[in-house]
Amino acid sequence: MVQLPDSSRDVRTDLLVTVACLYYELNHNQQEIADRLGISRSSVSRLIKEAHDLGIVEIRIRRPVHRNYRLEQALLEHFELQDAYVLRTSSDQHEAELLAAVGSLAAIYLQRAIESMPPRTCIGIAWGIGVHATVSALPEDRTRQIDVMQILGSVGAADPEIDGPDLARMLAGRLGGRHHDMHAPVFVEQEALREMLYHEPSVRDDMDRARSVALALTGIGTVEEEAASFLRAGHLSSAELASLRSQGVVGETVGRFFDAHGEWERFAINRRVVGIDLHDLRCVPRVLAVARGLPKVASILGALRGGYLTVLATDDITARAVLELASATAETRVEPPHT
Numbered sequence: 001m002v003q004l005p006d007s008s009r010d011v012r013t014d015l016l017v018t019v020a021c022l023y024y025e026l027n028h029n030q031q032e033i034a035d036r037l038g039i040s041r042s043s044v045s046r047l048i049k050e051a052h053d054l055g056i057v058e059i060r061i062r063r064p065v066h067r068n069y070r071l072e073q074a075l076l077e078h079f080e081l082q083d084a085y086v087l088r089t090s091s092d093q094h095e096a097e098l099l100a101a102v103g104s105l106a107a108i109y110l111q112r113a114i115e116s117m118p119p120r121t122c123i124g125i126a127w128g129i130g131v132h133a134t135v136s137a138l139p140e141d142r143t144r145q146i147d148v149m150q151i152l153g154s155v156g157a158a159d160p161e162i163d164g165p166d167l168a169r170m171l172a173g174r175l176g177g178r179h180h181d182m183h184a185p186v187f188v189e190q191e192a193l194r195e196m197l198y199h200e201p202s203v204r205d206d207m208d209r210a211r212s213v214a215l216a217l218t219g220i221g222t223v224e225e226e227a228a229s230f231l232r233a234g235h236l237s238s239a240e241l242a243s244l245r246s247q248g249v250v251g252e253t254v255g256r257f258f259d260a261h262g263e264w265e266r267f268a269i270n271r272r273v274v275g276i277d278l279h280d281l282r283c284v285p286r287v288l289a290v291a292r293g294l295p296k297v298a299s300i301l302g303a304l305r306g307g308y309l310t311v312l313a314t315d316d317i318t319a320r321a322v323l324e325l326a327s328a329t330a331e332t333r334v335e336p337p338h339t
Contacts, residue, residue, distance in 0.1 A: 134290050
């Protein structure tokens with residue numbers, strides 16, 4: 001191969017860069033490039049290949065998050081969901097990667113849903129690591145002007161990024177909207193104190209706005225110690241979790257605890273929670289729940305049976321376990337999904 005002088009190499013490199021930019025950045029076809037440069041179309045094709053071979057052009061394929069459509073369909077049919085997003089996992093993924101990937105799937109649904117909303121629509125947000133993963137994966141589009149409302153009081157989590165106020169602020173910032181805080185803690189010591197708060201004009205306005213959101217984004221929590229969010233946040237002790245389990249509680253969503261059938265009103269702890277209740281949640285047109293992990297299988301199933309979500313984002317291991325538990329317990333949802 002003849003070695004070109006430096007000046008010749010510079011000219012050649014410039015030609016390769018020019019062809020590559022016209023083709024990949026300006027979307028000119030090969031004939032248009034040939035006409036502009038006064039060369040043949042076959043020469044343009046060879047120059048594009050040479051630009052690849054020399055590393056001037058690099059092609060990077062960004063693979064989408066893989067989904068298990070068969071499990072998605074099974075969830076839709078069994079629980080009459082509006083939609084389901086199930087991550088197809090691989091053996092080399094660790095917990096943080098799985099959570100981020102499920103959050104990315106949930107963000108795909110959220111982005112699609114938001115595209116159909118007019119400006120100033122208000123959506124609701126709860127708290128937790130799954131909700132945070134979803135918000136983190138959502139592309140910024142400030143032209144949407146979508147407002148965001150907390151739908152339960154502030155948890156005061158050790159990691160503020162997963163608490164409602166910060167998540168509402170973060171999501172509203174990405175969507176170019178306003179954020180509205182729930183001006184109260186998630187738990188109060190006595191039911192009477194909660195009733196007093198509900199009579200405060202600011203909290204009453206917050207509740208009215210929270211109940212009227214067009215879409216709610218929430219997680220599903222468990223009362224199993226190894227994955228209990230309220231234990232990590234310091235609101236419940238191990239003994240309190242054990243007591244809830246002994247009463248038949250399997251999980252919670254928007255701070256309300258429920259049993260394997262999705263029933264929640266008989267549990268005294270729910271009368272100390274500030275935020276929308278599960279009757280309110282059923283009235284929200286679209287509820288996206290983000291939850292994964294085997295400790296949450298019973299929780300997810302209870303939430304599905306209660307009709308507290310219309311869209312589930314999870315992974316294939318969790319989804320398969322939920323369907324197996326549903327079949328093993330031969331339980332069906334007694335109330336229809338959102339109307």
